[in-house]
Amino acid sequence: MRLTTKALLLMAAVVVVSCSREEQNSAQEELLSNELIETPKDPLTPQEINREITQTIESSGTFSWSDASDHLLWSAVIHGDNVLTIGFGAKGESYRTLGQKDVAGYKQAMIxxxxxxxxxxKKQTEKILINENEVLNVFDIKVEKIATIQALRKMEGLRYIEASGYRYVDIERQTASGSGCDTSGATLDSQDYRTIAPNARVPWTFDQHNITQAWDYSTGSGIGIAVIDTGLSSNQPLLNSSGINDGYSTGRTVKKFGVYVDSWWPWSNNTDGPNDKCGHGTSMSAAAAAPRNDDNLPVGVAYNANLISYRATSDVVLDGYQEQRGVARALREAGDRSDVKIISMSIGYPFSIGRIKDAVRYAYGKGKLIFAAGGTSTSFTSFVGVIFPANMSEAIAVTGIRDDGYNTCDICHDGSKIEFTVVMERRNTGKKMPVLGFNSGQNDYVGGSSVATATTAGIAALVWAKNPGWSRSQVLNKLRQSADFYPNKDSDHGYGNIDALKAVQ
Structure with missing residues (x-):
């Protein structure tokens, strides 16, 4: 049961009447002694924490820190740099402009x-506030005591409480982060592309969706695609200002932002710039919007769309405080940009992250069309269905299939949350979609639900450019109407493959 306003005041959260320090301390001690349950003194080990999380996901399909026991949550906080993230406000108040009343009192009371x-x-009062957001209703504090968690959970205005510094995935893998990273490039088989004017390579996957035929009607001009990922390579001129208008690509811009803090220290706010160090973000930007170049390199779907790149994470798995904070910031900033219509996120996590959920809702509230990857399996996440944030109602989940019918790619997730599919893997050779590489003059292959998502974002840009006065819902409905299964949905593959030509006609 949540605390009454009076009990909250007695905890010295918000003082509106005159009372002595002794009275406040006495009330707080009575609360802790009478209402807080006893728990073990020692935290669980990371292995024990992960075992409980995995068992919950396997049995119920999801996991939430808000539903975890006090002991489990506190243990994860201790093993996660002592960072506790708190979402405050009334139910559904993800960001400040939603509320009909002032919610700052909730935050101050909790802090x-x-x-x-x-x-x-303690002899000296220590600062516990790590970070607070000026728009989203979320803040982070440093926590050492389980009593803090127990008290906060009883307070009015609590939406969620999470161990955002805990690295479930890295601990399970017993390795540092780096999922989805590759900058090496590849030599393309001649059967995996064809050449068109002015000397650009069309990936074989484009012909599965009639993308080149759609170019007779639209090339994405005037539409901004924000790719929230690991950034853009500074070594690839065709995705930077010097080459974004190469060949038949003209009159468009590329903008690069760095919002990821590459530090284990939660108080650090120093971002490491917009440049990709992983390769994944470069591949996704290339799939969506690489120029129709004259350099004999792969072209992107919407080769005249504007590209807005955010380096918001170090890899595709949003494991850890700084990655989660970076993605939330990128979503909020992209939501505020008038030049962004579409957001593409080929990143995710096995279960929900409160601050990112808040930020997705913020960007959605600004009219953005948000695509997210349905999931690409690792050795220990194959039991997870459509991952977060693709499983949110505000996001459009996309996955990849092979070229032999509706057979999900070997490592792709599917399920009822999937909206669209993209053909991105050959059954016979296993080759994926060709894309522009990380370095100058380089080709590469990339697959999974990641490239399926970026491809769909590019097709959406073609539709929106053809109909610039349309709303998000009109664009989305057109995509659905052009897909294989419309007006029905397949239980695992949604509306299926989009026919880009039908979508722009």
Whole structure:
């Protein structure tokens, strides 16, 4: 049961009447002694924490820190740099402009209550606030005591509470992050592309969706695609200002932003710039919008669309505080940009992340069409269905299939949350979609639900450019109407493959 306003005041969260320090301390001690349950003194090990998380996902299909026991949550906080993230406000108040009343009181009450508990018995008061957001209703604090978690969970205005510094995936893999990263490039088989004017390579996958035929009607001009990922390579001129208008690509722009803080230190705010160090973000930007070049390299779907790149994470798995914070910031900033119509996110996590969920809702509230990868399996996440944030109602989930019918690619996730599919893997050779590489003059192959998502974002840009006055829902409905299964949905593959030509006619 949540605390009443009076109990909240007695915890010294918000003082509106005159009372003594002794009375406040006495009330707080009574609360902790009477209402907080006893728990083990020692935290669980990371292996024990992961076992509980995995068992929950396997049995119920999902996991939420808000539903975890006090002991499990506290253990994860201890093993996650002591970072506790709190979403505040009334139910559904993901960001400040949603609320009909001032929610700042909730935040201040929680920070004050947590500070009282964390600093109890210490000679000098320590700062516990790590970060707060000026738009999203979320803040982060440093927590050492389980009593803090127990008290916060009883307070009015709590939407969620999470161990955002805990690295479930890295611990399970027993390795550092790096999922989906590759900058090496590849030599393309001649059967995997064809050449068109002015000397650009068309990936074999484009012919599965009639993309080149759609170019007779639209090339994406005037539409901005924000790719929230690992950034753009500074070594690939065709995705930077010097080459974004190469060949038949003209009159468009590329903008690069870095919002990822490459640091284990939660208080750090120093981003490491917009340049890709992983390769994944470069591949996704290339799939969506690489220029129709004259350099004998792969072209992207919407080769005249504007490209807005965010380096928001170090790899595709959003494991850890700084990656989650970076993606949330990118979503909020992209949501505010008038030059962004479409957001493409080929990144994700096995279960929900509160601050990113808030940020997705913020961008969605700004009218953005958001595509997200349905999931690409690793050795231990094959039991997960459509991953977060693709499983949100505000996001359009996309996955990849092979070229032999509706057979999901070997490592792609599917399920009822999937909206569209993209052919991106050959059955006989296993070759994926050709894309522009990380370095100058380089080709590459890329697959999974990642490239399927970026491809779909590019097709959406073709439709929106053909109909610039349309709303998000009109564009989405046109994509659905052009897909194989419309007006029905397949249980695993949604509306199926989009016919880009039908979508722009």
């Amino acid at each position: 004050s209550a947590a500070s009282e508990i964390e600093n109890s018995g």
